[in-house]
Amino acid sequence: MDEFVQAVLNFTRGSPEQRILAEKYxxxxxxxxxxxxxxxxxxxxxxxxxxxxxxKNFLYFYAIKVIETVTRDQATFSHEARTDTVNFLLSWAEKQPPGIAMKKAVQVAVVLAISNEMFFPAFYPQTVLSLASHNSISAKISSLLFINELNLNLFDKGPNSNLLDLSEKVV
Known part of the structure; x- marks a missing residue:
């Protein structure tokens, strides 16, 4: 873990040479x-x-990028493991302050949920209601991000679509 922390530090604040090595790592x-x-x-x-x-936001962001990339391989990660990851990321996101890490966690959770045959359409509104029912601002922001990511990833927005683009509504 310490090597990863050091690599993120070097990537975000290091010299050009350190950044190149950190990026490779x-x-x-x-x-x-x-x-x-x-x-x-x-x-x-x-x-x-x-x-x-x-x-920490950068550190979390890069850790989530690892989770995102690794969980794409459905042969390595079963539907159950992907389901656990979705639940973990959403639970984690609702406790975080707004930032790139929270947004990345919600994005990855939505993509994993959409690509996971264990999630049924009822999962999406249940998740939004669950996140929105918490009193924290972070949970409310997570629910808005979740809705936005569903909007971006799930719904058809072709030229013949009459769906309203909600991406402008999420701040």
């Missing part, structure tokens, strides 16, 4: 199913070091 982890548990662990627990100079 981060890309290698995105392609490694063995790194999935570490990415989940990063979301569950970030070391509270005084010298943690990396923005």
């Amino acid at each position: 981060l890309i290698s982890k995105e392609k490694s199913p063995q790194f999935y548990p570490v990415a989940v662990q990063i979301l569950q627990y970030v070391p509270e070091q005084q010298n943690l100079l990396v923005d």
Whole structure:
């Protein structure tokens, strides 16, 4: 985990040479199913070091990118594992402050849900209602992001579509 934290730090604040090496490291982890548990662990627990100079939002974002890339392989990740990941990411997102990590978690959860045959259409409104029922602003933002991501990924927006584009409604 410490190597990953250092790579994110180097990628976001390092010299040009450090950024190149950090990018190679981060890309290698995105392609490694063995790194999935570490990415989940990063979301569950970030070391509270005084010298943690990396923005946690960036750290979380790159951990979620690992989860996103690794879970695309349906041979490695069963429908049950993908379902657990969707639930974990949505639960995690509703507790986070607004930012790129929260948005990425919701995006990945929506794509995983849509591509998972275990989720039925009833899952989507149930999830929105569940997220919106919490009193925190983060949960409400998560529900709006969830609706927006469904709008972007699920519904037909071809030239003959009469669906309203909700992407302008989510702030």
